[in-house]
Amino acid sequence: AQSVTQLDSQVPVFEEAPVELRCNYSSSVSVYLFWYVQYPNQGLQLLLKYLSGSTLVKGINGFEAEFNKSQTSFHLRKPSVHISDTAEYFCAVSETSGTYKYIFGTGTRLKVLA
Amino acid sequence: GAGVSQSPSNKVTEKGKDVELRCDPISGHTALYWYRQSLGQGLEFLIYFQGNSAPDKSGLPSDRFSAERTGGSVSTLTIQRTQQEDSAVYLCASSLTTGLNTEAFFGQGTRLTVV
Numbered sequence: 001a002q003s004v005t006q007l008d009s010q011v012p013v014f015e016e017a018p019v020e021l022r023c024n025y026s027s028s029v030s031v032y033l034f035w036y037v038q039y040p041n042q043g044l045q046l047l048l049k050y051l052s053g054s055t056l057v058k059g060i061n062g063f064e065a066e067f068n069k070s071q072t073s074f075h076l077r078k079p080s081v082h083i084s085d086t087a088e089y090f091c092a093v094s095e096t097s098g099t100y101k102y103i104f105g106t107g108t109r110l111k112v113l114a
Numbered sequence: 115g116a117g118v119s120q121s122p123s124n125k126v127t128e129k130g131k132d133v134e135l136r137c138d139p140i141s142g143h144t145a146l147y148w149y150r151q152s153l154g155q156g157l158e159f160l161i162y163f164q165g166n167s168a169p170d171k172s173g174l175p176s177d178r179f180s181a182e183r184t185g186g187s188v189s190t191l192t193i194q195r196t197q198q199e200d201s202a203v204y205l206c207a208s209s210l211t212t213g214l215n216t217e218a219f220f221g222q223g224t225r226l227t228v229v
Contacts, residue, residue, distance in 0.1 A: 006156075032216055034217075034218075036220075042222075043205075043220045043221060043222045043223060044205070044207075044220040045220070046217055046218075049217065051216075090156065090157060092218075094216055101147075101159070101162045101170060102147060102159070102207070102218055103159060104149070104156055104157035104159070105156060106155065106156030107156045107157070
C-alpha cells in the first residue's frame with residue numbers, strides 16, 4: 001500500500017519570495033508522482049508529474065519538483081511566488097502498474113502575502 | 115464531453131435520507147475514482163473502478179456508501195441514511211491507464227450538506 005505525507009498544512013509566504021512545499025511518500029512498489037493544485041472554489045488540476053527519466057520536472061506556472069528516490073520525497077518549489085499562487089496543493093502517488101490507484105496527501109494551503 | 119461532469123453541483127438533504135451523486139467521466143477513460151474532500155482533511159479515497167475489474171472499495175467509510183459504474187462509463191455514488199458527518203465535497207476523477215497516460219482529470223465536485 002502507498003501513503004503520502006504532506007507535513008505542512010499551511011505555508012504563508014510573501015510575494016516574490018521562494019517557496020518549497022514538502023511531500024514524502026511510502027510505497028513497496030514503483031510509483032508515479034504528481035502535484036495537483038486547487039484554486040479557491042475551483043476543481044483540481046494537474047501541476048506537474050514525474051513518470052520516469054529526469055528527476056527534476058517542470059510544471060505550469062513556474063513550479064518544479066524533484067524526485068528523490070533515496071529520501072522518498074517529491075518536494076514542490078517555486079523561486080518567486082505571486083498572489084495568484086494562493087491555493088491548496090496536493091501531492092499524490094499512483095502505482096506504475098496494476099491498479100494505478102491515486103493516493104493523495106492531506107494538502108498544503110499556500111497563502112501568498114502582499 | 116470535454117471533461118468530467120458531476121451532478122448535482124450542490125445537494126442539501128435531511129439526515130436519514132438517501133442521496134445519489136452522478137459522475138460522467140471523460141469518454142474512453144477506463145479508470146474512475148471517487149474521493150471525499152472535507153475541510154482540513156484532504157482527499158479521502160473512496161472507491162476505484164478500472165475497466166471490467168472488480169472495484170476497489172477499500173476506502174468506503176461504511177456500508178451506507180456504495181457505488182456502481184454502468185457500461186464502463188457513468189458512475190453513481192449512493193449514500194444511504196445520510197448523517198451530518200457525510201457533509202463534504204465529493205469529487206470524481208477519471209483517467210486512462212495505458213502506459214504513461216495516467217493523469218487523473220477531476221470534476222468540479224458535488225457539495226453535499228446534510229442538515
